[in-house]
Amino acid sequence: MSVGAIALPNPRCTYPERNAVALSFTINMTLNLASRGKKIRGLPKSVDFDLNGRIEVLKQQISENTKLPLHRLRLSTVDGTVLADGKTLRDYGVGGGTTVWVKDLGPQVGWRTVFIYEYLGPLFIHPLFVYYRKSIYGSSYSLSTVQLVAFVMVMLHFLKREYESIFVHRFSADTMPLRNIFKNSFHYHVLSGFLLAYFVYGPWHATDVISVKKLLSLTGLWLFAEISNAKVHIILRDLRPAGSRKHVIPYGYGFNWVSFPNYFFESLCWFAFALLTNSYAAWLFLFVSSTQMWLWAKKKHARYLKEFPNYPRSRKIYIPFIL
Structure with missing residues (x-):
């Protein structure tokens, strides 16, 4: 091991340089x-x-x-x-x-690229089933009110996701393994794409009837969850300056209840969707996606507790007052 030169102040320097000691080694x-x-x-x-x-x-x-x-x-x-x-x-x-x-x-791929690609799947797949349902299901029929509202919910949800991926999210890492794009795409392209679209827009739901009160209640719940999820994402974005990898304790909307309100509100919007459509595919997607978010939340919560001795111990991980 070798030590470089230490630069000491010039005794002939004038004030204030005389009091400045510059150490470079x-x-x-x-x-x-x-x-x-x-x-x-x-x-x-x-x-x-x-x-x-x-x-x-x-x-x-x-x-x-x-x-x-x-x-x-x-x-x-x-x-x-x-x-x-x-x-x-x-x-x-x-x-x-x-x-x-x-x-x-x-081989690596950018996180933002992965997010944009995986959310594009449902945005193409759902219109395919809606506008070409005669060719897909072999019969001509009109969509029920439930199916039309469900279609609008899906499109708005993933358009919001795309907007956040491009303009809101800041990532703690630049890239992820290239193979992850296939795993992540299976979740969105298959489960919330083909599977959800096939069963929600099928002719067996074309005769579904829903009361105005229930329709407005579930739509209101879904809208509340979507807006809340977006608000939490903005709070998380503002916690991390652009280009920074800094970790801080989040506070604000939803964070007084749980460590990851963005996951909670995400599950809440799909819960409203499942209640609206009453489709097995919707309940399956809710279960799979919520289980995955719970695993992420549990791991990140443990990291918070380890990294910050003053982290609020009263916060639940995922579901307010429960879990």
């Missing part, structure tokens, strides 16, 4: 590098790096050697702690001779 050390998982071609066995250097600079150095894009590289310590961009080796207690593990995450 580097502490270079040798780091061992090892592949975690599949062996990375071109990965050097060791590199010299500044203890005070930022993690993204070390990634850049490794990227130049391995020819892998930066977003495919994940650095971690021997115990699995991920070295985050914006921090230094000193922040993690990494010293000379320490092994930094390098993992190739494989």
